[in-house]
Amino acid sequence: MIDSDSWSPELRLRGLDQDKRAVSLSVLADSSQEEDLSEPANCSGLGRIRHFTHTTANGWPDNPLPWLPARRHLGAGAVPSAGCKAQVFQNSVCNWRCWYCYVPFSLLRGDPAKSRFVTADDMVDMYLGLDDRPVVLDLSGGQPDLVPEWVVWTMEALRERHAQDRVFLWSDDNLSNDYLFRYLTEDQLEVLSSYQGYGRVGCFKGFDDTSFAFNTGALPELFDRQFTLFERLLTIRPDTYAYVTFTAPAIPPTGAISAMRRFADRLQALDDTLLARTTPLRIDVFTPVAPRMRSAHQTALTVQEAMVDAWNTVLAERGVVPLFDQPMAELTTAGHRV
Numbered sequence: 001m002i003d004s005d006s007w008s009p010e011l012r013l014r015g016l017d018q019d020k021r022a023v024s025l026s027v028l029a030d031s032s033q034e035e036d037l038s039e040p041a042n043c044s045g046l047g048r049i050r051h052f053t054h055t056t057a058n059g060w061p062d063n064p065l066p067w068l069p070a071r072r073h074l075g076a077g078a079v080p081s082a083g084c085k086a087q088v089f090q091n092s093v094c095n096w097r098c099w100y101c102y103v104p105f106s107l108l109r110g111d112p113a114k115s116r117f118v119t120a121d122d123m124v125d126m127y128l129g130l131d132d133r134p135v136v137l138d139l140s141g142g143q144p145d146l147v148p149e150w151v152v153w154t155m156e157a158l159r160e161r162h163a164q165d166r167v168f169l170w171s172d173d174n175l176s177n178d179y180l181f182r183y184l185t186e187d188q189l190e191v192l193s194s195y196q197g198y199g200r201v202g203c204f205k206g207f208d209d210t211s212f213a214f215n216t217g218a219l220p221e222l223f224d225r226q227f228t229l230f231e232r233l234l235t236i237r238p239d240t241y242a243y244v245t246f247t248a249p250a251i252p253p254t255g256a257i258s259a260m261r262r263f264a265d266r267l268q269a270l271d272d273t274l275l276a277r278t279t280p281l282r283i284d285v286f287t288p289v290a291p292r293m294r295s296a297h298q299t300a301l302t303v304q305e306a307m308v309d310a311w312n313t314v315l316a317e318r319g320v321v322p323l324f325d326q327p328m329a330e331l332t333t334a335g336h337r338v
């Protein structure tokens with residue numbers, strides 16, 4: 001098991017240069033992750049293009065992220081179809097080791113040989129200078145919230161370049177720590193809260209503590225913390241979205257439906273509209289994942305299919321209308337602190 005709380009301060013040190021307002025970004029060029037990219041790494045090897053598509057596998061709900069919130073901000077002219085391209089940068093530290101992570105673990109420990117410190121200003125300049133620039137800028141990881149200043153500095157850089165209205169900023173968070181609240185100033189929290197054209201997604205790494213620990217290598221009790229952190233995030237951005245992964249070593253003894261009802265109860269207890277904003281992610285085996293696979297992981301790929309069936313059943317029981325089917329005007333509007 002990983003002792004995330006002991007490890008995270010060191011990772012933050014490796015991942016952040018506060019004085020220079022710089023963050024350690026993974027060098028993707030020539031990494032094993034690059035083999036899975038549809039286009040070569042860009043921005044001096046630090047960035048990549050990701051094609052988000054809304055359709056997934058049979059039986060899996062459509063994925064509206066980040067396409068739908070980007071379209072709401074930028075308009076149908078800028079984001080015309082149900083899918084979008086994004087420019088992705090990955091910070092180089094993460095405090096979990098999910099067996100299904102498509103990032104090589106060597107790019108998650110802040111290794112200076114595999115990463116480079118870059119200021120948000122320089123990163124945004126590289127992005128804005130791209131030919132055929134994607135309208136979505138995705139700050140991914142790693143765990144971006146080990147260095148929550150990154151998102152705020154990027155917002156400030158986009159504002160200074162008057163790019164706020166032509167870029168949709170997206171970031172993800174593994175819901176492992178409270179650094180956003182611990183290290184950002186009140187002014188920075190205000191920027192995060194009030195910035196239009198930003199979407200944030202928190203990733204639930206399982207549907208119960210057993211699946212969570214199996215997936216992340218972290219202590220099972222940290223599953224509960226994911227909900228506590230998500231609740232706090234809603235005070236900053238009430239429109240925060242969620243992902244969930246359903247891989248587990250086995251179907252729970254109480255049955256898939258029963259386990260999924262409990263998980264759905266917990267999401268709804270945070271926010272009655274959160275079920276509609278939650279997207280299950282199907283785990284596939286990318287190049288860095290294959291060497292990590294053991295028989296339990298093969299089983300988990302099968303379990304996720306049963307669990308998504310249970311998810312679909314529970315959403316139908318509760319009359320949840322997927323985001324795709326909701327009128328744009330009825331979607332939760334962008335965040336204000338509550």
Ligand code: SF4
Pocket residue numbers: 094095096097098100101102103108141142143174
């Ligand atoms: S939290 Fe994300 S970046 Fe970290 S190991 Fe898990 S999947 Fe990879």
